[in-house]
Amino acid sequence: MSREMGRDDFVISARSVFLKKGNRQKFSLLTLIIISIVILSLEYFKSGPINQIRMITKDIIIKSSYVASVPFKSISKTYSTAIDHFNMYDEYEKLKKAEIKKKNLILENNFFKEENQRLKKLIDEKNLYNNEFYITKVLLDQKSPYLRSLLINKGFKHGIKLGAAVRSESYFIGKIVDSNYLTSRILLISDLNSKIPIIIEPGSISAILSGTGNNELGEIEYLPENNNIKEGGIVYTSGSDGVISSGIPIGKILLDNNLIKVDYFADFTQINFVKVYYKK
Amino acid sequence: MSIINKTYSKFLTISPVVILFISTLSNSKYNFTYDENYLSFNISYVIVFFWSLKRPEYFGYGFIFLAGILNDVIQNNPLGISSVEYLLICVLTAFVRRRIILQNLIYDWVFFLISILIVGSINYIILVYIFKIPIVYNGLLLGLFATFLIYPILAKILSWIDNIVQANINDKKN
Numbered sequence: 001m002s003r004e005m006g007r008d009d010f011v012i013s014a015r016s017v018f019l020k021k022g023n024r025q026k027f028s029l030l031t032l033i034i035i036s037i038v039i040l041s042l043e044y045f046k047s048g049p050i051n052q053i054r055m056i057t058k059d060i061i062i063k064s065s066y067v068a069s070v071p072f073k074s075i076s077k078t079y080s081t082a083i084d085h086f087n088m089y090d091e092y093e094k095l096k097k098a099e100i101k102k103k104n105l106i107l108e109n110n111f112f113k114e115e116n117q118r119l120k121k122l123i124d125e126k127n128l129y130n131n132e133f134y135i136t137k138v139l140l141d142q143k144s145p146y147l148r149s150l151l152i153n154k155g156f157k158h159g160i161k162l163g164a165a166v167r168s169e170s171y172f173i174g175k176i177v178d179s180n181y182l183t184s185r186i187l188l189i190s191d192l193n194s195k196i197p198i199i200i201e202p203g204s205i206s207a208i209l210s211g212t213g214n215n216e217l218g219e220i221e222y223l224p225e226n227n228n229i230k231e232g233g234i235v236y237t238s239g240s241d242g243v244i245s246s247g248i249p250i251g252k253i254l255l256d257n258n259l260i261k262v263d264y265f266a267d268f269t270q271i272n273f274v275k276v277y278y279k280k
Numbered sequence: 281m282s283i284i285n286k287t288y289s290k291f292l293t294i295s296p297v298v299i300l301f302i303s304t305l306s307n308s309k310y311n312f313t314y315d316e317n318y319l320s321f322n323i324s325y326v327i328v329f330f331w332s333l334k335r336p337e338y339f340g341y342g343f344i345f346l347a348g349i350l351n352d353v354i355q356n357n358p359l360g361i362s363s364v365e366y367l368l369i370c371v372l373t374a375f376v377r378r379r380i381i382l383q384n385l386i387y388d389w390v391f392f393l394i395s396i397l398i399v400g401s402i403n404y405i406i407l408v409y410i411f412k413i414p415i416v417y418n419g420l421l422l423g424l425f426a427t428f429l430i431y432p433i434l435a436k437i438l439s440w441i442d443n444i445v446q447a448n449i450n451d452k453k454n
Contacts, residue, residue, distance in 0.1 A: 013378050029374070032345045033367050039349070040360035043411070054359065061353040068305035140354065149356060178356065185356060193414060213416070 055155075055180040062151050062183045066139040080270075133167075133275040134158060139183065141271070148191035148213065150174070152274060155182040159278040163243040167275040171265040172196075172237050172248040176276070184276070189218060189250065190268055198250060199238040200229060206238055209250065209262055217254065218262040231255045235262050245277070292448045295441060296331045296338045303327055304351040320423035324351060325399070326434045328366045329392055333373040333383070334442060341370060358411050365399045372398065385432060393428045400424045 042050050084091075140151040154160050156179045164176040166186045174194065178185035187194055194211035198220070208221045223229070233253040239246025251264040291298075303323045324347065331339045348363030355362070372395045380387065404420060407413045 013375060027340075027342050027345075029341055029367055029371055032341050033364060033371075036345060036348065036360040036363035036367060038360075040358055040364065040406070043358040043360070057349075057359075058353045061350055065305045065350070065354055068302060151354075192416065213419070 058180045059155070059182045062139060062180070066151075069140060133277045134160075135273055135275055138272055138274060141268075148188040148194075148211065148268070149177070150186040150188065150271065150274070152184050152186060152276065153182070154276060155180045155184050157181055160184050160276055161278070163241075165237070165244040165248065165277045167248065167277075168266045168271045168273075170249060172244070172250045173266045173268065173271065173274065175244060186274065186276075188268055190214060190216075190264065195221075196244070196250070197238045197240040198235050199246070200233050200235055200253065202233065203228060205229060206240065209235065216264065217256075218251065218264065220260050220262060223260065229253055229260055289448050289452065292445050293338075295445060296327070296335070297340075297343050299438075299441070300324065300327050300331075300339075300343065300347050301350070304347045304354070320419070320426060321430055322396075322423060322427045323434070324362075324366070325369065325396055325427055326392075326431055327438070328369050329373060329395060329431075330435055330438045332370045333377065333388065334439075335445075336370075336374070336377070338445070341367065344370060358406075358413075361403065361406055364406075365403055368399050368402065369395055385435060388435065389428075389431055392431050396424050396427060 042054075045051060134154050136152045136154045138150050139153055141149075152166075160176055160179050162176055162179055165172060166174050166176065172189065174186045174188040174191070175196075176184050177187040189196055189209060189211055190213065191211045192213045194209075196209045197206070198209045199206055200220075205224065205227055207223045210219045210221050212219055220235075231253055235250045235253065237244050237246055237248040237250065249265055251262040254261045254263045328339075328344055328347075332344070344366045345363045348361075348366045349359060351357070351362040352359045372391075376391055400420060404415065404417070407415055
């Protein structure tokens, strides 16, 4: 008897929770859960009108999210400006030393560039990759243990396609994984799901750079067994995926308790503008 | 009543919804690194849980659904998954509201843990088994635990806001 009562009570509660519209409620919970599940199931349609509606919705939300995040961004910007002011003298000393080295390196680099072009001409090599890029603003940056991405202000209307390489200054930082009409999402190389074919110099060792979810260090996978990698070696994109051009610097090798890691050149926390390579 | 007072009063009435939307639009997950471990607080869970438990009349379920959609776009999740999560929290709080007469922080806190564990499990199942999106189980669990830990602090802040809203409503009645 009491068990029946309990069951009846539960059914009444469930009916009330799911179907009853409370004060100020226009929809019942059941209706909204069903709508959510329908929207979720529409994720399987990756093309056609549903996809277009989804892209427009995403564009609108991303743009309005950018507006909403302006006050928060200005707070963090003020904080980092204050920190920069405190570190100004140390930074100046470092830059003074670096400038002397830089002049020599530029001259050396120019020589190697010309030599490289001459040799490429000799073997008749064609450039497969496009060197045209947009400098675009970062609208939002997403940081969580399983998502390291940036949202930018250019979409497929501007010729940006999935897999396109993205640089911050001269360094490779990630690739396009989602392109809407006016906005796109960059998956950073520090993201857990990021896998980029690389080459390590000196030695021209090919491997895969894998993100760890950590903004400072990446991991190297599929290294040959007898490798001779030393600390300070430079990691470049290898271009073996046929999408990202080769030779874009990513970071340098760091040996941490015999584990080979990559210390990224780019500072992912300070990216405001990026270069996105596109095809016409 | 002056225009400023009217605007202030109107703002207070809609403040729970505004807080929810700001938390989703400005990045609902606040991350901190401790000893190479990420602690990711999901503030939206706390907001939805708190208001739907204490004052469901402030929150339209439609707004919660919309906040979920916004969150999905920003977090690059499959559209609709956060809405399902938030609405499930509402379902659970609605059950609790019907069962419990006297509420206190400890009961709420324990029930919040149960709710986020259920919602987190559903989130994991949908992402990993249906959409085949690899997510780090430890990261998710640690994030839920961190969210559980900050609940009392946020609940106190939200209670304080609730008191202001209530005082404003009472003033209007008088």
